[in-house]
Amino acid sequence: MPRMTMIEAIRDALDVSMGRDEGVVVFGEDVGYFGGVFRCTAGLQQKYGRTRCFDAPISELGIVGTAIGMAAYGLKPCVEVQFADYVYPAYDQIVSEAARLRYRSNGQFTCPMVIRMPTGGGIFGGQTHSQSPEALFTHVSGLKVVEPSNPVDAKGLLIAAIEDPDPVIFLEPKRLYNGPFDGHHDQPVTPWSKHALGEVEAGHYTVPLGKAAVRREGSALTVLTYGTMVYVAEAAARETGIDAEIIDLRTLLPLDLDTITASVRKTGRCVVVHEATLTSGFGAELAALVQQHCFYNLEAPIARVTGWDTPYPHAQEWDYFPGPVRLGEAMREVME
Amino acid sequence: MPRMTMIEAIRDALDVSMGRDEGVVVFGEDVGYFGGVFRCTAGLQQKYGRTRCFDAPISELGIVGTAIGMAAYGLKPCVEVQFADYVYPAYDQIVSEAARLRYRSNGQFTCPMVIRMPTGGGIFGGQTHSQSPEALFTHVSGLKVVEPSNPVDAKGLLIAAIEDPDPVIFLEPKRLYNGPFDGHHDQPVTPWSKHALGEVEAGHYTVPLGKAAVRREGSALTVLTYGTMVYVAEAAARETGIDAEIIDLRTLLPLDLDTITASVRKTGRCVVVHEATLTSGFGAELAALVQQHCFYNLEAPIARVTGWDTPYPHAQEWDYFPGPVRLGEAMREVME
């Protein structure tokens, strides 16, 4: 099987989708001739022509707004927002329009569209290249929210998202583009070519939206997480020796509650981990659900390990980032 | 003491603030000559002149963006967004700019600014005149988020918000403008003139940000809520006969965690209530905090009673609105 980085897997998903369906169009800032600042769309304009893959003006509102019009027409736009930190100018179009179109028109008009955006920190990008805004989308009825943690899922989830009849926010943890970074920033990262989840099937396949994956089975406690934090959790489990069950949520909305509750009922303990700031982060929803559905199984309070409630700093990146040491401590506490 | 509706109390707060501080300027759509579609700014242009209270073009981005510039200059703008449903075009300016300015400039530039907006449903306003987007702001470090439930608080909190050195999102539950609506839509609403909290002190006073109020003391369970739902909770307590302690949070960010935990430690049971949609609503944060801080006191899972995860419908308003019957049922369940 071909070995791919996450970037290559995303590009392959776009290629496969564009090849199968003429309605798939791809655009965004620097996405056309150049192929995207992270190279996720490299080669697509050459292969599919300038009217199916093109550069857009620097207007996230315009990119998403025109994509909504295209989706309503019947195309399947898959647009790129250069960094998730730059999605806010398009927020109104996403929340008030894309998410509501099917409902308010009673299905006459729909919005099958994907908005891809690199998310998360760990690259010394400062406050405008590091944000994790997923919780700002999980509160919006009508959206789906996906965040893969590896090349295999990235490809399969992206194809599924493009084929989905509803708008999907597709968050790509940029720190994972080239390898499964586990938070040990002072150590080299294994490339995807040496990781099992870097072996990506050629051609068309999907990973269904709404299904979590158990990355590590365990009996002592459940770690609920997604994106980069999956590897931080693996490292913390390794380093603490705690037999954690690590669940990679993959899709945040709609959520795979069954997998979550089955695990917590088994382990009786739960830690929720994300890079986004704590207050009103997606971890709040996870904790609220877990205590509701597994109350009588819980042996300790659910802990949240997250970014702090500050903007993402530049110099203090590793103080901010919830790495394996911080997570390990929380896991130990929950085990007490 | 003068009796005021919530509209009058808000107007009075603006009047008092403009009278005391020449730096306070008020603008927004229809805010100047006409005095606002809810009349909250009526008379202010006549009293303070066109350069201190004026009509703005229909650009929420422009209203907030210019207000940020004014705040950085040294004024204290208090702007109105006509309905909270229309704040999204300004979301980037709020999240990326207002909330971050102090931090990123290390205090060289600050943003003492208030953004007022009517929130919540119950007026048959359909999906674009009914939303409760508070959770989209509580996730943003650097903002404060306030929602009063009565004229006395509305005035005192608004004056405090205007005097605060940081940006404040000020949500006004429009269904309470004229009286303490308790969710019984088929019954007349008592006007504020007949309610103790409609007796509003003249002149200057503040209600501090970050402090909750216990609206009803009780020993059986704790209801955490804010805005319109305070009265729904009072009705549910009355109608179920459950001795609920009802906490009106007033400020959502920063949150008065002490008052919350003291109450739940006492009652051992907790219901969280808001009108916003469930998933990733502010209730998730409340439930997450309560289970974390009061785990060993809790005798039942924390319940959330909220709007459903759909856009706010028009005809089905009362099926959507989390009224006293639905809340009462949840309270009974938590008592079991």
Add this chain to the structure above:
Amino acid sequence: MADQPPLSLYVPEPAVRPGDTPDFSNVIIPKAGSVDRPPVDADPESLRDLAFSIIRVLNRKGEAVGPWAGLLTADELLEGLKHMMTLRAFDARMQTAQRQGKTSFYMQHMGEEAVSCAFRKALEPGDMNFPTYRQAGLLIAGGYPMVDMMNQIYSNEADPLKGRQLPIMYSSKEHGFFSISGNLGTQFVQAVGWAMASAIKNDTRIAAGWIGDGSTAESDFHAALVFASTYRAPVVLNIVNNQWAISTFQGIARGGAGTFAARGLGFGIPSLRVDGNDYLAVHAVAKWAVERARRNLGPTLVEYVTYRVGAHSTSDDPSAYRPKAESDAWPLGDPVLRLKNHLIKIGAWSDERHTQAEAEILDTVIAAQKEAEKHGTLHTGGKPSTRDMFEGVYEEMPPHLRRQRQQAGV
């Protein structure tokens, strides 16, 4: 800067306010027939003057004059008159129905009927409008059943939108009428995207975006112009300048520009101003712009100069912010009356036939209303179900919504 006189803020105000005498002397109205009609493929630069004048066809005597005249037969004009009369009668009935508590909200078109009714007749089947709440004429002139409009307004059991939307936020794909958004401006850029899609697919259909004078200040307006200009999208971008945005006069949104049409010039987009109360002029300009789009010549911006005679909505009372008699003073007259007079002038119509038509139209509207009310009104009779509230958020209902629906007991 000690010797510098201080700055001061300029805040635009309308010439008159309640109590003052209406004054439109600052509105320069060129004579009907006086503005050129260039070929649709003319160089945009050469069209500059069209953004600062007003294209008019009907003169004060009721004659159709000049290069933009002569596109419609008497029968077509008669049909147009009836559409406008129908819209007006419809508005009056629904306005009253709202006052009677049969629904929560209504917005009327009084004075602006020509804009949407005449524009609609310039389109072909398959074209798509992205309307605001003040273009119901697109539906009336497009043959959408009035009873369905009323069902929507009443949020009753036959409401095609299942009670989910505020009254008048219609949607009909079949009739080329995109689902209206309550958020101003958002659809202007979506129209451009739809048009781009049509061009990507080498289709022949075109799109039309709609926006109010006040709403041109929104960001979506800018994004629409940027994208339409860059990709030469086959779209007609319509600005309905009815002088008011709720209580705010158009000077606030327009700022120092002479006209709203002028905005388009900074993008190299041909931009025309037209008498929005002149059915013939609206139709002729719409035809011209639609042809440009259809021939792949790119976008056109059109500003319709008209006047909002009624209140903004049923929640508004304009006497608080403008002179009561201002609408009488509006120099472009009433669109229904002007077309009526023209038809009489050319011998195709008479006062008697007009009165009779009025009565007939009223009957039709009342019949539709009776039919609709059989299905209920907002607070009485048949209504959409609670289940309908949970459906259609996604194509397939996800587990969490299914749980919530169960919890709601439906």
Add this chain to the structure above:
Amino acid sequence: MADQPPLSLYVPEPAVRPGDTPDFSNVIIPKAGSVDRPPVDADPESLRDLAFSIIRVLNRKGEAVGPWAGLLTADELLEGLKHMMTLRAFDARMQTAQRQGKTSFYMQHMGEEAVSCAFRKALEPGDMNFPTYRQAGLLIAGGYPMVDMMNQIYSNEADPLKGRQLPIMYSSKEHGFFSISGNLGTQFVQAVGWAMASAIKNDTRIAAGWIGDGSTAESDFHAALVFASTYRAPVVLNIVNNQWAISTFQGIARGGAGTFAARGLGFGIPSLRVDGNDYLAVHAVAKWAVERARRNLGPTLVEYVTYRVGAHSTSDDPSAYRPKAESDAWPLGDPVLRLKNHLIKIGAWSDERHTQAEAEILDTVIAAQKEAEKHGTLHTGGKPSTRDMFEGVYEEMPPHLRRQRQQAGV
């Protein structure tokens, strides 16, 4: 529509790509001195042509000619030359420092030095710039200590911004330099708000907004123009058209408009284009626009026509999307060289003195760098504390942040 030829989407492309021969034959460069200098209170309509030409002062022979010449003394020009040379030397050192791993990121100004350096000299103390990341000349020419800039770039213990911001996102209230945002466009409208505040307070200070060609597509640009135009804000709105937005040529943002300056005409805002590589022209136009603002005549839009010679940032390699030699072919030349030649021409400078100045400036920059590096670089030496990360989110730290700080053990 069966007989209708199909539509197709137009997607603009630059004339040349890597491998092609650079070609700027489509850029029309008027002769230096050929554009009029109208009075600052001229009717905006009469200034229309200024949005489509290029105001230039220095001709090919190094002479300052025409109505915009003659505002600066030789000493002032010499100072300007040194500012530009300093900025260039600073850029080179910091670019290298980034390559050496001393910081994470850098963005240089190569080719655009005249724009910010000359503009700064048209301002008075108290005026406020709302810059993008490519106007460090405002700081250099404004006397901000280079070592503080470097401390910020290194995120070291002496960083005035405590390590919180990405390198080069400077902030200095004292030097009239608003905190830079990483989000494009946002500050353009804030500049208008600051200027409005100054007018509200009957102050005499004015503001300047800055934006790149690509970023004019953002919504904030529109909002800025709407508000500036409506309230006649005392603001200069600067568009730096350096032909590129990362890999995207300016034709994508500009669409069918002839120029970016043309955008302002749709708002009735006087709009000028100027040779951005001509220190004298930039300064003269800046003076003119600043005087308009100061005299309460309202906003001015200025487009600086220049070229981004270097990569977009240290994360970018332009050879992937444009011909390598394109910058050599740029017809407006190099701003440093042009001012140098002018000063030699007027007898105020020589090649020898230039070489000597270059060496002196390099010494100063190196000295500053040594000083800064004493306080650490991004990964070595002194650094801002973890406590600094928790401070300054609010004026007073709220309880939840205090708890988190404790949890972090600081």
